[in-house]
Amino acid sequence: MGLFGRLKRGLALTKDSIIVLRHNPTLMTFPLVAGASGIVFLALLLGGAYGMVDTIEGNETVGYVVLFVAYLVTTFISSFFTAGLVYETRQAFDGKPTNFRRGLNAAWGVKGKLLVWSVIAATIGVVIRAIESSDSRVARIFAWVFSAAWSILTFFVVPVAVLEPDESVRSMFTTSGRTFRQTWGESAIGMIGPGLIAFAVFAVGAVAAFGIFTGTGSVLVAGAIVGLFLVVAILLSATIKGIIKTSLYVYATEGKRPSEFGDTDFQSLNS
Structure with a gap:
């Protein structure tokens, strides 16, 4: 199937995922709490790093340690709540009401694997960042290629971790890579x-804010509206991506098409 066909199928995945979200609005709670938690952590980290600015500027190693901690914790937070989102999306596919606490319990049950994944991801992230900071153009190109390959290999790591709790950490990566190969068109274009x-x-939101600013001259109100719509846009995008990823994984591994995905031709995923 050509690019246009894959794009059409990717948009169908988005449309069907919106239906799932409309029926299960609780799913949006996961990226909301993840985002809030990440912001709080980064604020604390940056506050501490500000007090060490002279040390960081004078010691590159300390700077990379701070960067590693930032990658590690933010990756774990994101992975933890994404695992809850994926788990509850899978429950929704079975017709069960979604439950935020149940999703958290499922994520907590695989916290060890998510932590190991976060450590590996943080290490790779720091290595890529170090290569990118090199003066060598070849090194920067290599970093870009390696980053893309890493993203492909780990695309389904979190779904594997939470939906296949008996899988080992090593098999998380092999299963993720294999599943991506089976669904590569929709995995990439579906996003x-x-x-x-x-x-x-x-x-x-931007148009509404501009209209209010034009009519009232209030920068504060206009800014608040832009901020609100930005948050909603980010939450919608994150939730829909999680639903799409779960639907692709479930079909690739179980051969089941969620009932809400009537517009998506899953049978031609790898065509």
């Missing part, structure tokens, strides 16, 4: 739809 949705929501 475009949520981005378009986020852009549309933000654009509406």
